[in-house]
Each structure stands twice: as structure tokens, then as C-alpha cells.
Amino acid sequence: MKTLLSLVVWFVLWEIAGRLKLSTIVPPFSAVIEAMFEIAPTEKFGKAAIITLRSFGLGMGLALVVGIPLGIVMARVKGIGRLLGMWVNIFVSAPISALVPILMAVLGIGETTVVVTVFLFAVFVITLDTQVGITHADRSLVEMARSFGAKRHQLYTKVLVLSALPEILAGVRLGAIRGVKGVVIGQLLVAIIGVGELFEVYSNNFLMEEFWALVLIVFLFAFAISEAIAALERRVEYYAASR
Amino acid sequence: MTEAIVEVKGIGKTYDSGVEALRDVNLSFPKGQLSTLLGPSGCGKTTLLKIIAGLLPRNAGQVLVKGKPVDGPGPERAFVFQDFALLPWASVLRNVAFGLELRGEPKEKREEVARKYIAEVGLKGFEHRYPAQLSGGMRQRVGLARALTVDADIILMDEPFSSVDEQTRRKFQEDLLDLLRHHQKTVIFVTHSIEEAAYLSDQIALLSPRPGRVSKIVRPNVDHSRSPDEIRRDRGYLDTVDEIWGMLRQYV
């Protein structure tokens, strides 16, 4: 509750700043909210949203399908872990946006590039956190399972992955946040589809209310996804605490 | 009867969560003696110790030090922490001198005093090591040296040996008694180990849990002039241990 109150203070300040016309690019908060309700039901926004969500979903899906198994393999097979570990670490903090021009050159200017951008933004942190989670999975649990005759696949499904779930989910959450950044940056650089295109259109035509409304919508989306996964993390953490 | 240097009268403490930790606790601690607060988990012994130290506020009652009521920490009381509470980025020397540093004592003077006590606790030569390089037992010696360096009359020890292994613990107990023979200190000690309490104490206050209150005061009949190993087989010591266990077992 206290948190919401502090945000309300900011919204009020925003409103005042807008009314006082302190800056040409900052319209009053109420105008932005109004614009938000205006553009949300439009067809143009709907199309942009669908394209964006589609790219985001595909990119994230790929990142999960590749990243989590890769992280598990890297944790369990020391050789692969050492071989690939350096690169994962480099790319986790690297400016991936620098790679987007390459993607544009090779894959063209379109949705594919954006999907691959999302994938690249998200996959490395998912892989890294999965690897860390599996590596630090409770050794005594593994030994216990082995002592009761657990077969290999049982070890993975019943012990390892579950034990590492908090770290894996943390990685997925960070990956999702990066994925949203990826879809926005990808679309901004590609500039002809999705919300990236809308951002360009609004800022080029100085439609500030619409621009900030879109910013709010995208920020809210990023926040919502992050919180949804965090809620999952909290549910899983209860058993992590007993580790 | 030796005069009391610390007295607690009618101490009550209730946590914000509504849990009543202590109720109407009355105790006096004789000067120059080692008194122990002993009891099972949840009996409030650490809470009581921290109230005496002035680190926790109380809801009722008074703490009197040398006859005067006190509300917060003071120079006449020094605390030794269960988890050592050492500054990880500071050397042993700086850690031991920290109490004097906070008082504004000049560097040379406080380091001189610190060195003396570092040697007394058996850590001579380790002045420039860092806590990360020390074992648990050594870290606690640093904590003890720090408490001695500020020359407080009363030393409060919160389960100081519970984070070290059994062998180190025994050595520690023996060294502690040795040390106290040379310095006229009053010690208030918290532990859940009956053997430790019987070995070290002149007076043991048994606390019963939920809410914490004093159930009995025991004065062990232990002859400390004998060797440590003899003491542990002494009749008086063993009887004390049995007596206390008989009173505490109902709470387990």
C-alpha cells in the first residue's frame, strides 16, 4: 500500500509538471492516461500489440527451450560447461544490440530479426542461471536419491530440476525483462513493425501524449511479466528456504 | 554475600508480534563473579542479556548497574557476540581496538592496549590477519579481546562458544576462567549447555520458557582450584549437572 502511495505522489507531480508546461515533451499525466484509453482499442495498436507479443513469445519460447536444457548440460557435463562457459559469460553482459545490424543484414528487415533479437537478449542469462542452479543443487539430496536407487532420469526430474527451480525461475524472470527490452530495441532498429514502429511514428510526429501512453503500456507489460514470474518464484522459494 | 553490581527488577518484555518473552524477572549479579543464564530455547535468556546490555528496550522493570538505573549501552558493560560481529574488512588489531576507536582514543594508545589483550587471549602474531583468515575459535578470541580492551567492569557473553567445535569449546572455557582470575571482571554468561554452566559459573539462574521467568538459582559446588579434568569428574560438578537437568528436562 505504501508503495502505491509513493507512485501516486509521482503521478501528481507529473500532472503538475505537465500543466505547468515545464517541458514540451511532458504532457500532463491525465492527458497521457486519456491517450492510453484512446489508442488501446484502435486497430493500429491492436495489430502492433499482436506482432510484438508474437515476437516476444516466440523469442522467449526459443530462449527457454534452448537455454534451460543447455544450462543443465553445462552444469552436468564439466567439459561442455568449461568450453561454453566463457562465451555465455561474455554475452550475458555484452551489448547485444550491436549484433542487431548483423541480424538485419542476414535475416532481413522483419519479424524474424526481432524474434532472434529477443532470443539473444534472453537466452544467455537463462542458461547461466540454470547452470548455476543445477550446479548448486543440494548435493545431499542427490546423494540421498542415489542411495535409494534413483535412475538417471529420475534424478533429473525428481531432484535436480526441482532443487534448482528458484535459480531457474530467477533466470527466466531476468530473461523475460531482457526479452521485453529486446523486442523494443529490435523493433526500434528495424523500425517498421510493432510497437517500435508506433514509437517512431509518435515521436516523429511529436504526439507526446500517445508516445508516453505507449511507454506506460510497454513498461506496465514488462513489470507485469516480471511480477508474475516473481510470484511463481515466491511459491517455489518456500522449499528453497529449508535448504 | 558479595554486593550486586548489576540488578534487574521486574523486567518484562513483549515483542511486537505479541509474544511475551520475559515476565517479572528479578535477579542480582554479584560483583566479580561469573553468573550464567541457562535454559532451553525460547526462555528469553539472550533477550534478557541484551536488555541488561541496553541493546534491547524493555517493556517493564529496571536495570540497575552499580545502583543506578540504565537505559542504553554504557562504558561499564561490554558485549561478546554469538556470531563474533567482527568487521571483515579490518585487521585483528583494528577489530580489537574498535571499542576504543569509537571512543576517540588516539591510534597509538588504543593499539597499545589492544596488543596487550591480543596476547592475553593467545593471538599474539595475528595482529595483521583478517577475520576471513581465522578459524571460528580464533574469531571469538578477537571478540573477547575487544571486550576486554575497553576495560569494562561487566562482560556480557551471548553463547560465545556455541559456534565453535567441542574441543575448542573446552579449551576456551578453561582459558576464560584463567583469564578471569587475572582480571577483576563480573561476567554474565548465556548458554544452553548445562555442563558449560556448571563448569564456569559461580551462580546459575535457570529460566523457564514461555514466558521467560526465573525458576531457580543454583550455586554450583565446584572447587575451581583443581585442574579442569579433575573438575569434570568432581562429585559436586556432576551433582550440579544432574540437578539442573532434572529441572530442565520437562521443557524439552
Next chain:
Amino acid sequence: MRRWQIASFALFFGLWELTGRWPVSPAFPPFSNTFLALIEMIRDGTLGKAYLITAQPLALGIVLCAVAGIAFGIGMGLSRAIEWLSLPVFIILQAAPMAAIIPLLTYMYGIGLTSKVLAVIMLAAPVIVMNSYKGIRNTPPSLLQMCRSFQGTRVQEVVKIVLPHAAALIFTGLRLGLAMGFIGIVIAELLITPTGIGDLISYHSSTADYPKMFATIASIVAVAAVSLHLLQRVEFRLFPRD
């Protein structure tokens, strides 16, 4: 350790060479061509010049961010009031795709140094502030109690305990902030009128000189990776984890 690193590099560059030679796309040059292009660009100074231009807003932005961000993070950690007001904002900013706002900077501050410095600050600030804040807030309560038991004043508590303890996380924040700074400057140079490294990338892209474009991109990724790695080594030296 060494052997694995060499094997890892060899694997990566080997794969690059092979996929480059495979006729999948003309825009994907093999490693050898890229490497030669890199040498050429270093020789004729174009790479050096570009880095000089790019380094300015990056360095300026990070330094400003560090000073203001750390100060603000410490303020948030020490004052409940500041924390109440700013924490929700920074939590949102950390998750938010700040890049969306970068094109807007040109409208306010033109296409010069200011916009780029602001782009760096906007991306780096949240992580620097949050790490400084967490460093302050996570001071072990036992150390604070110890200080109080020896009658330390609040000022002594902050100066002798809270701040030294926070130093480790503050440094981590700076390292992560630099990583975000690299990201910010690259996006800024690709989106706003290109200068420096961004310009090189865009120019070689438009002239279809793919080896040189790849070389530039690889160089910025390498520069970022090396500087962050060095910072991490310094960090582990200064703040050993036991």
C-alpha cells in the same frame, strides 16, 4: 584453465569460419575475412578514431552516473523517506525498456554529446542506484548492534560500518552499470545520428562491406567483455568472498 580457454576460442572461431564459408547468406563473412578487415581498420586508424568518439559520452555518462547514482543510492539506504519515494520508481526503471525513450532525447537535446551521455545515464543509473541502496540496507544487524554496544554514534555507525560494508555492492553496481553503459551507447549511436562505433557499423552496413561491419561489431563486444572482466578481477581482489 588455459587449455580450456584456448579450446573454447578455437571452437568458436572455427565454427564461425565454417558457417561463414557455407553459402547461407552473403552478409555473413567467415572469421578469417572479418579478422583481416579488423586489422585493416586498426591500421588505417578508422577504428581508433571511432572509439575515441564513442568513449567520450560513455566515460562522461558513467562518471556522472557513478557520482550521482551512488550518492542517491546511499541516500535511499539511509533515509526511509527517500527510500519510500524512490524505490518503486527504480524497481520499475530496472525492468523497463528504457531504450524506447532514447529517440526522444534527440528532440530535447539534439544529436550531440548530450543526448548520448543521457542515453548512457538512463540505462546505467537504475542498476548503480539499486546496488548502492542494497549495499546500505543489507548491513548485518549484528555489526550494527556491536557498534551500539560500544556506544558508537549514528555517524560513526554510518562511516565505520555501513559504508565500508556497502562498498562491495557499490562496486558491483558500478561494474553492472558499465555494462549497461555500453549497451546504452551502442543503442544511442545506432538510433540517433550515428557517430563513432555506431557510425562505422551503419556505414559499412549500407555499403554492404560486411567483413568490416562484423569486425566493428566484434570489436565493441570484445572491448566490453574485456573491460568488464578486468573490473571483475579488481572487484574480487578488493572484496574477496569467503
